Amino acid sequence: MGALRLYWTLVSVRLHGQMQYRLPFLLDITATFLGSFVDFVALAGVFSRFRSVGGWSLGEVALLYGLAEIPFALKELSLCGYDYDFFAPLVRQGQLDQMLLRPLSLPMQLVAAEFPLRRLGRLSQAVLVFALGLHLTPIAWSAAKLLYLPIVGLSALAFFAAIDITGSTACFWTVERLEVFSLFSYGGAAMLSFPMHIYHVWLRRFFTFVVPAALVVYYPALFLLDKPDPFGLPRLLSFLAPLAGLGTLAAACAFWRFGVRHYQSTGT
Amino acid sequence: MVPGVRTSPAALWAAASTYLALAGTNLRRQLTYRAANLAGLITNLFFGALRAYVLIALFGAREQVAGYSVRDAVTYSGITQALMSCVAIFGWWDMIRSIRTGEVATDLSRPVDYFWYWCALDFGRGVGQLALRGLPLVALYVLAYRITSPPTLWHWLALPISLLLGLFVSFAWRFLVSLTGFWTRDATGIGRLAFMLAYFFSGLLMPLAFFPDWAASLLRLTPFSAMMYLPSEVYLGVVRGPGLAAALAVQALWAVALYALARVVLAAGVRHLVLQGG
Numbered sequence A: 001m002g003a004l005r006l007y008w009t010l011v012s013v014r015l016h017g018q019m020q021y022r023l024p025f026l027l028d029i030t031a032t033f034l035g036s037f038v039d040f041v042a043l044a045g046v047f048s049r050f051r052s053v054g055g056w057s058l059g060e061v062a063l064l065y066g067l068a069e070i071p072f073a074l075k076e077l078s079l080c081g082y083d084y085d086f087f088a089p090l091v092r093q094g095q096l097d098q099m100l101l102r103p104l105s106l107p108m109q110l111v112a113a114e115f116p117l118r119r120l121g122r123l124s125q126a127v128l129v130f131a132l133g134l135h136l137t138p139i140a141w142s143a144a145k146l147l148y149l150p151i152v153g154l155s156a157l158a159f160f161a162a163i164d165i166t167g168s169t170a171c172f173w174t175v176e177r178l179e180v181f182s183l184f185s186y187g188g189a190a191m192l193s194f195p196m197h198i199y200h201v202w203l204r205r206f207f208t209f210v211v212p213a214a215l216v217v218y219y220p221a222l223f224l225l226d227k228p229d230p231f232g233l234p235r236l237l238s239f240l241a242p243l244a245g246l247g248t249l250a251a252a253c254a255f256w257r258f259g260v261r262h263y264q265s266t267g268t
Numbered sequence B: 001m002v003p004g005v006r007t008s009p010a011a012l013w014a015a016a017s018t019y020l021a022l023a024g025t026n027l028r029r030q031l032t033y034r035a036a037n038l039a040g041l042i043t044n045l046f047f048g049a050l051r052a053y054v055l056i057a058l059f060g061a062r063e064q065v066a067g068y069s070v071r072d073a074v075t076y077s078g079i080t081q082a083l084m085s086c087v088a089i090f091g092w093w094d095m096i097r098s099i100r101t102g103e104v105a106t107d108l109s110r111p112v113d114y115f116w117y118w119c120a121l122d123f124g125r126g127v128g129q130l131a132l133r134g135l136p137l138v139a140l141y142v143l144a145y146r147i148t149s150p151p152t153l154w155h156w157l158a159l160p161i162s163l164l165l166g167l168f169v170s171f172a173w174r175f176l177v178s179l180t181g182f183w184t185r186d187a188t189g190i191g192r193l194a195f196m197l198a199y200f201f202s203g204l205l206m207p208l209a210f211f212p213d214w215a216a217s218l219l220r221l222t223p224f225s226a227m228m229y230l231p232s233e234v235y236l237g238v239v240r241g242p243g244l245a246a247a248l249a250v251q252a253l254w255a256v257a258l259y260a261l262a263r264v265v266l267a268a269g270v271r272h273l274v275l276q277g278g
Helices: A002-018 A022-050 A058-078 A084-092 A095-101 A106-111 A117-136 A143-174 A179-192 A201-210 A218-224 A235-239 A241-261 B009-032 B034-059 B070-084 B094-101 B104-108 B114-144 B153-179 B188-201 B213-219 B223-236 B242-272
Strands: none
Touching (some): A022 A117, A022 B188, A143 A241, A179 A201, A179 B034, B009 B114, B094 B114, B094 B188, B114 B153, B114 B242, B153 B223, B223 B242
């Protein structure tokens, strides 16, 4: 309870600071909203000509987009401290040394370090597109689906968080942020917002069995939409989301603890 | 051209060599960021491939859509990825930053014209990006996909002109956006929005021709399509004969119009600019 109250105090300081400059803040949040929303708008704009992408309707793709984007935006908003763009400078400039000396756990300091409200822009466009998807493609709801939907969201959140934590841990050794992790996170989110079966077989296999991105978005979406797997893999894959999400998060956290133990300051 | 003073051929030559030297410095600077360029190249390759898969899936069994074959569409995804860093489609913060920090005072007192100073620097940057990220990407695309190449000698001749006009229009737009900093001091917020506009209407996300016909014909006429969409269509050869000439004309018109506008706004801005001390 104490931890939660402390978290809230720290975060509300960040929120208060951001509201001081009203106009720049509004411009920023609008730009963030549009920056992601245009991806979907461009697809919707050409849909009258094409009518489907890999056999999926616009509504179905919108739902998939929401399933990938909402957890991703939540991760960006709440776990910004583990964002390697934010984290790498802490290592490079030596601020991490100070943080390690404070009488507060490092994860707590990191999650409370930053709460960039402008990223609400990305979250709101994701929710909007998901709502549009629900409107265009009514899901045949069942108790199982209603129960599973939040689990899928949390699993995807855990998965995206795991990528960031892994990327940040790598900074302990590389000091600089590694571009390849942006490819996994931003590229991953972009890839997941389309049905996985349109990609090359190796790309698909890699992002299903090595980095289990498809297990937290695409396969659960097949279940929600009552679609069979186009490659005839067992239906069980649709229900592995929590395992994939928590599994990758646990592995990332273990790597993180290993990294913290072996952290050597840059000396700045 | 540069107002008034420099009229003799010798003076013009001196000015031109100054700007060439400026462009050269910035071009060489690009070469030093090897790791960043390589990482950028991999990112371009990944997003280009992603776009190509989406376009292939959209085409499905269709052979031809709005004058594009599947192969054209795949080529398009590569060409736009190759051009995007050259025309800085995600934005450009150098000038905005120099206004915020007050460096603009030094820049304005240099014995070179402020517009052409930034233009020279940006062409150095743009040509560097084209050489380091654009050409290797097209080469990799040639290996990975069967992409098309410009169909006629006319297209080959038009391509460099179209690319230069595209870079110039893109620069003039970014210069205009950055100039708002003369009034607001920090143009970061306005920049984010304005660059977003260019990003969306540039055709990076989808070939503009795939939008409904009425929208496509309007979108072709904006300065944003002049930046990289029209050069891409020149490369693909989807514009032919009078269409090819029209594409170049649209680019040239925007180049002149934005240049004239930039001159007017710059003159007003310099009168208005209040510098911070320090």
